[in-house]
Amino acid sequence: MARRSTKPRELRRQPLFTWVSWCVLGVLYAPIAVLILFSFNDNRAVMSWTEFSLRWYGAALENEGIRNAAVVSFKVAAIATTAATIIATMAALATSRGPGYPGRSAAIALINQPLMIPEIVTAVATLAFFSILRQVTGWTGLGWLILAHTVFCIPFAYMPIRARLADMPDTFEIAAADLYATPWQCFRHVTLPLLMPGVLAGAMLAFVVSLDDVIITLMIAGPGETTLPIYILGQIRRGVTPEVNAVSTILIAITVLMIAAMFTLQKKRP
Amino acid sequence: MIDIDNVTKQFGEGAAAVQALRRVSLTIPEASFFTLLGPSGCGKTTLLRLIAGFELPTGGDIRLDGQSIGHLPPHHRPVNTVFQSYALFPHMTVARNIGFGLEMQGRKPSDVAATVNKMLTLVRMEEYAARRVDQLSGGQQQRVALARALAPHPKVLLLDEPLSALDLKLRKQMQGELKRLQAETGITFVFVTHDQGEALAMSDQIAVMSAGEVQQVGSPEAIYTRPRSAFVADFIGDTNIVPATLLRYEGGRAVIRFAQGPELCANAASDALAAGPVQVALRPETITLTDAADPAALMCGTVAESTYQGAATQLTVRLETGPEIRVEVTDPPSPGARVGIACDAAMLQVLAD
Ligand SMILES: Nc1ncnc2c1ncn2[C@@H]1O[C@H](COP(=O)(O)OP(=O)(O)OP(=O)(O)O)[C@@H](O)[C@H]1O
Ligand SMILES: [Mg+2]
Numbered sequence: 297m298a299r300r301s302t303k304p305r306e307l308r309r310q311p312l313f314t315w316v317s318w319c320v321l322g323v324l325y326a327p328i329a330v331l332i333l334f335s336f337n338d339n340r341a342v343m344s345w346t347e348f349s350l351r352w353y354g355a356a357l358e359n360e361g362i363r364n365a366a367v368v369s370f371k372v373a374a375i376a377t378t379a380a381t382i383i384a385t386m387a388a389l390a391t392s393r394g395p396g397y398p399g400r401s402a403a404i405a406l407i408n409q410p411l412m413i414p415e416i417v418t419a420v421a422t423l424a425f426f427s428i429l430r431q432v433t434g435w436t437g438l439g440w441l442i443l444a445h446t447v448f449c450i451p452f453a454y455m456p457i458r459a460r461l462a463d464m465p466d467t468f469e470i471a472a473a474d475l476y477a478t479p480w481q482c483f484r485h486v487t488l489p490l491l492m493p494g495v496l497a498g499a500m501l502a503f504v505v506s507l508d509d510v511i512i513t514l515m516i517a518g519p520g521e522t523t524l525p526i527y528i529l530g531q532i533r534r535g536v537t538p539e540v541n542a543v544s545t546i547l548i549a550i551t552v553l554m555i556a557a558m559f560t561l562q563k564k565r566p
Numbered sequence: 567m568i569d570i571d572n573v574t575k576q577f578g579e580g581a582a583a584v585q586a587l588r589r590v591s592l593t594i595p596e597a598s599f600f601t602l603l604g605p606s607g608c609g610k611t612t613l614l615r616l617i618a619g620f621e622l623p624t625g626g627d628i629r630l631d632g633q634s635i636g637h638l639p640p641h642h643r644p645v646n647t648v649f650q651s652y653a654l655f656p657h658m659t660v661a662r663n664i665g666f667g668l669e670m671q672g673r674k675p676s677d678v679a680a681t682v683n684k685m686l687t688l689v690r691m692e693e694y695a696a697r698r699v700d701q702l703s704g705g706q707q708q709r710v711a712l713a714r715a716l717a718p719h720p721k722v723l724l725l726d727e728p729l730s731a732l733d734l735k736l737r738k739q740m741q742g743e744l745k746r747l748q749a750e751t752g753i754t755f756v757f758v759t760h761d762q763g764e765a766l767a768m769s770d771q772i773a774v775m776s777a778g779e780v781q782q783v784g785s786p787e788a789i790y791t792r793p794r795s796a797f798v799a800d801f802i803g804d805t806n807i808v809p810a811t812l813l814r815y816e817g818g819r820a821v822i823r824f825a826q827g828p829e830l831c832a833n834a835a836s837d838a839l840a841a842g843p844v845q846v847a848l849r850p851e852t853i854t855l856t857d858a859a860d861p862a863a864l865m866c867g868t869v870a871e872s873t874y875q876g877a878a879t880q881l882t883v884r885l886e887t888g889p890e891i892r893v894e895v896t897d898p899p900s901p902g903a904r905v906g907i908a909c910d911a912a913m914l915q916v917l918a919d
Contacts, residue, residue, distance in 0.1 A: 468655055470620055471647070471649060473620075473640040474620075474640050474715075476641045476667055490657060
C-alpha cells in the first residue's frame with residue numbers, strides 16, 4: 297500500500313490498467329490464435345476440434361493454385377523490395393547528408409506522404425494510370441505489378457533508413473574523406489556498413505508490406521498474377537477452408553520473423 | 567609549408583551571418599609543430615577544417631608547398647586529421663582503421679600491412695591490432711586515431727584538441743608522445759588547443775587567435791615574454807597589465823615611467839606609439855618586492871591577500887594608484903604591509919594595443 301502511494305501517477309499501477317491491457321491484447325490476438333490452432337485441426341469442419349495434424353499444411357503445399365500464388369508473391373516481393381530499398385537508401389542519403397538545399401523538407405514530406413493516402417485511392421489512381429501506360433506501351437506481364445509494389449514500398453523502406461542515418465553522425469564519413477576515400481569508396485566502406493541495420497530493417501518492412509498487399513494488387517494484377525493474399529481472398533469467398541488457415545499461418549510466421557529481425561537490427565547501434 | 571593567404575570564412579547569409587575568420591594570413595613552416603591557440607569560438611576549428619577541406623573559404627586561398635589546395639575536396643589533399651572525437655570506424659578493427667587511408671590510396675595489401683605494423687609500433691599498440699575500437703580506452707583510441715592519420719604519411723597532420731578528452735596524467739604523457747612523433751616523422755603538425763600551458767610546452771610556433779583574427783605569431787618564448795597586445799599577454803599565462811607613461815623611444819626601446827621611480831628602458835611591441843599613457847605587461851614571477859621608500863621602486867602599495875602555493879606564494883598588492891597586481895615571491899611579507907614593486911626593465915613589455 298505504502299509503495300503504491302509513492303508513485304500514484306505511474307500508469308502501470310492504475311487499477312483498471314492491467315485488465316484493459318489483457319482485453320485489448322485478447323481482442324487483437326484471439327482470432328489469430330484460433331486461426332493458427334485450427335490450421336492444425338484434423339478435420340474439414342472448421343469449427344469442431346478433433347485431433348492435431350499437419351495434413352492441411354501438406355494439402356496446401358500440394359495445391360497447385362497455392363503454389364503458383366506463393367511463387368508470384370515471393371517473386372514480386374523480392375524484386376520490389378530490392379528496388380524499393382535501393383531507391384529509399386538513395387533518397388535517405390539525399391535528404392539527410394551533404395549541405396542543405398531549398399525544398400529538402402518538402403522532399404521528405406513528399407516521400408512520406410503516400411503512407412497517409414488511403415490505399416484504395418492509391419490503388420484506383422495506379423489502376424487508371426497504368427491502364428493508360430499499358431495501352432500506350434502495349435507491354436503486359438508481371439512487371440506492372442512489381443512496379444506498383446516497388447512504388448508503394450518506398451516510403452516503408454525509407455522510414456527506418458532515414459531514421460538510422462539521422463542518428464548517425466557524419467564524422468565517420470568526414471574522416472573517410474580525409475583519409476583519401478572518394479565519395480563512392482566512402483559510401484561503400486563506411487556509410488553503407490554503418491547504415492546496414494537500417495537498410496535491412498527497411499527491406500524487411502518493404503517485404504512484409506509487399507507480401508501482405510491486397511488492394512493495390514487486386515487492381516493491378518493481370519490473369520495468372522494471383523498473389524497469396526488474393527488467392528486466400530478468393531478461397532474465403534467459398535468458405536473458410538483449413539488449407540487457407542495453414543497458408544495464413546505460414547504467412548503470419550514469415551511476417552513475425554521479419555518484424556522480429558527488424559527490431560533486433562534496429563536496436564543494434566553503431 | 568602551408569601558406570594561409572588572406573582567408574575569410576563566413577557562415578550563413580545576411581543578418582544571420584557569422585564571420586568565423588577575418589582575413590587570416592599565416593605561414594606554417596615545414597616540419598614544425600605549429601599551434602593555434604585561442605579562446606572558445608575564435609575560429610581555430612574553422613581554420614583547421616579549411617586546411618583539411620571540410621569547408622571552403624569564402625575568400626582568400628590556402629597553398630601547400632606553393633600549390634593552391636583551398637578548393638580541393640578533402641580526399642585530394644595530402645593532409646590528415648586527428649579528430650577531437652577520434653571518429654574511429656566502429657565496424658573495423660584497430661588494424662583496418664589504421665590501414666584505411668593506405669587502402670583508399672590503392673596501396674598493395676603487403677605495403678598496407680607493413681605500414682600498419684610500423685604504425686602500431688610507433689604508437690605502442692602492437693597487441694591491440696585485432697581489437698574492435700569500442701573495446702579500447704580513451705587513451706588507446708587516441709593513439710589509434712593518431713596512427714590512422716599518420717599512416718599515409720601526410721604532408722600535414724591536423725590535430726583538433728586531441729588531448730582534451732584525456733585525464734591530466736595521460737594528457738601530460740600524450741603531450742610528450744606527440745612531440746616525439748612529430749620529431750620522428752618530420753611531418754608538419756598543426757595543433758589546436760585552448761590550453762596555453764599545452765601550447766607553450768609543445769610548440770615550435772604559436773599563433774594566438776581571437777574573434778576570427780590572428781593576434782600574434784611567434785615562438786612560445788616570444789609570445790610569453792614579448793606579447794604584442796593586452797589580449798595575448800592576458801591569454802598566455804598570468805600577467806599584470808599596468809598603466810605607465812611613454813616618454814620617447816631610444817635605440818628601438820621605449821623609455822617609460824610608472825607612477826613613481828626612475829625612467830626605464832622597456833621592450834616595446836611597436837615602435838610607432840605616441841608618447842603618453844600606455845599599457846605595460848608585467849609577469850608576476852619577474853617582480854621583486856622592496857621597501858616602499860626604495861628609489862628603485864616603480865610603484866608601491868599594500869599587500870591585500872596572500873595565497874600559499876607550495877614553491878612560491880602569490881600576493882595580491884593593491885597599488886596606491888588603484889589597480890591590483892599579482893606578485894609571486896618566496897618570502898612573503900604579511901598582509902597589510904606597505905611594499906615597493908621593482909622589476910628588471912628587460913622583463914617589461916610595452917603593449918601595442
Ligand atoms: N557550421 C557553422 N555554421 C555557423 N557558424 C559556425 C559554424 N561553424 C562554426 N561557426 C561559428 O564560427 C565561430 C568559430 O567557430 P570554431 O568552431 O572555429 O571555434 P573554435 O575556436 O574551434 O572554438 P572551440 O575552442 O570552442 O572549439 C563560432 O562563432 C561558431 O559559432
Ligand atoms: Mg574547436
